[in-house]
Amino acid sequence: MIAAVAGCAEAPRQLEVTGGYVRLSAVPRNPAAAYFTIQNGPSATRLITVTSEAVIRSEMHESRTNAGGMSSMKPLQDVPVSANGTLEFKPGGRHVMLFNVNPGVKPGYRMLFSFTFANGQRLQRRLPVIGAGDPAPGTE
Template sequence: MRKILVLTALAMGGCSQPPVLSVDKGYVRLAAIPSRPAAAYFTIHGGPADTTLLSVSSDVSVKSELHESMTSGNMATMKPIGDLAIPAASTTVFKPGGKHVMLFDMNPGIKPGRAVTLTFTFSNNQRVLYDAPTIAAGAPAPTE
């Protein structure tokens, strides 16, 4: 009986698919004041090989920057980060209080509930398009 279980486990392990570079669980939190930047949050799943996230852009914003929030003592600060390594088969989470994308000069016609296409550009020449729902400044994050 034990041999059958081992063989079944080995056979099932051989059926697993290689990791795919992808994005999910994303959303854009609109600013409370229209002239302020919006913030995008999401999860990146690394593919079969290491790569680097070069940029995240949107047709509805003039400029975007990768940022990271941090706390030092009682002070919360935020700074731009450059390119971001995405190791193979990894999970990188962009979330409030951590890594995020600032979307500057958003189209004022973008209202909560509308999807915004984010374009992720990686150093391996891949681009991933992701339609992120938008939420109001004080709204709870969507659950997926």
């Protein structure tokens, strides 16, 4: 009887990257931006890089608006991911700036990304690419 109950136990949550997309810039030579969600497992870690072979350089950034309504953006060296936590990279907050995107990348393409964490894990995910004025996936 105990084995049957143990078999029904929920599996521990694992580190994973979910959802997400890349928004191309309206100006071809300006950076694009990547957004996604990280769901973490039982041990805290840090996201240390997000890279893609379809870009020359990628940087994690955070946008903020101060009390006076002025917006600013600062680069992030790494981002803590709490144990069993959820970390969102979304418009108006954390995001990944993508510099010099390969000109062959167009809306409808799925860009391959590598997400590297301080605990040694590396996850690869393909994120859909949308145009500058297109609605984010799942919001239409």
